[in-house]
Amino acid sequence: MENLTLNMNAYLPLRDVVFNTLREAILRGDLKPGERLMELQLAAKLGVSRTPIREAIRMLEQEGLAVTIPRKGAEVAKMTEKDMEDVLQVREALDELAASVACEQISEEQLAELRRTMHEFEESTKTRDLKRIAEADVRFHDIIYQATGNPRLVSMLSNLGEQMYRYRVEYLKEEKNYPVLIREHALIVEGLTVKDKKKVTDTMHTHVKNQAAAVKEIIREQG
Amino acid sequence: MENLTLNMNAYLPLRDVVFNTLREAILRGDLKPGERLMELQLAAKLGVSRTPIREAIRMLEQEGLAVTIPRKGAEVAKMTEKDMEDVLQVREALDELAASVACEQISEEQLAELRRTMHEFEESTKTRDLKRIAEADVRFHDIIYQATGNPRLVSMLSNLGEQMYRYRVEYLKEEKNYPVLIREHALIVEGLTVKDKKKVTDTMHTHVKNQAAAVKEIIREQG
């Protein structure tokens, strides 16, 4: 009688489906900064009405991925160098916080998972499969975020990461960066293992700073 | 011919009007945690259709002020003690960041404004006009946030502040807290004046920690 839960949780409102779809399209770069998000057009393309499109746009707006001008419409958010500096300044602070808290609270399981992901990252850099590399890197950091046990911190950091994602991918194209990244990941894992909070936060600080410099450089070239 | 801009910027989409209205109602406590946000009812009360209501709810959701369960509806977000701890942990980190950056960048004008607001706060505590006290306190911190020149940081801190607002008001009812608050404000202003970053961030840390303890106590009593 039991055990046939047959997840009726499969249901997602269309607004969420649309939100996820647009979000990924923006992060992937299929929808480029400045590109207009026209309701009717998107509705036609996704085969839904304007209503869920509009709600999804409101959500993207709050995520910082879209900008709406009343009576004119929404477009994919652009990032100036200043915008990116602002995001990175906050991200540095929160990444250090996350590292510090994780250092106290990370479980053995999570630590093991982190090591696996660290190796997966290292392996992936040999393949030059950019998507795989980027995902391993995101996962590495996400494990640390999760280890804080603070869902709000996790979601804020994910959001900040999202906003740099498009640009960070460019950073990950540069093969010369891989050795440094691999080394920093290793240092972070070591620090977390022996609960050396200073080592962890310092390394994380450097890690984010390096990315910051690179991402800003990319923005400058593009913008 | 010029100088008659006659702000045509007066226009706000109804979704924004509704959003602001509901947001304030939640912060004021007119809409209580757990209270349902029913579209038709709100639409009738505010004299608009469901469409702008729904969009406003999506926005409130992203702000963390409302929670939606698919096919069931939205309600005002509840705060457990754990939720509040999570918010406060982030807020501490960002408030320190803001204090640190403001210490480097605050202008003389802003400093003057800060002193005015500090005095306004002190005066307001004598009146027992809770709304006035709370607003002065919010303004004091907001000036510091603004001084960072980082709009994203400002909006994140405002949002975090929003989520504690309902509870912090209770804290501000306790008259015995006023002397400490006044003293801490003064220390922060002094530190900013002489650009003593350590003094500023340390005081800010204590300041937020004190509030944290008090707010958590209030949640425990209520929840």
Add this chain to the structure above:
DNA sequence: TCATTGTATTATGTATACAATATGCATGAT
């Protein structure tokens, strides 16, 4: 009595219709 089922009601999810505004282009005046 209690569990179950059916049904009315209410609320949300989604689509569509209507209104108002912005945009681009053609037209015409200077």
Add this chain to the structure above:
DNA sequence: ATCATGCATATTGTATACATAATACAATGA
């Protein structure tokens, strides 16, 4: 030629209609 002006069109803003799921409660049967 250039700048307004007006009109057609595209797009957003808002309201409403229809579909579907959740809820409460009465009715039924064991």
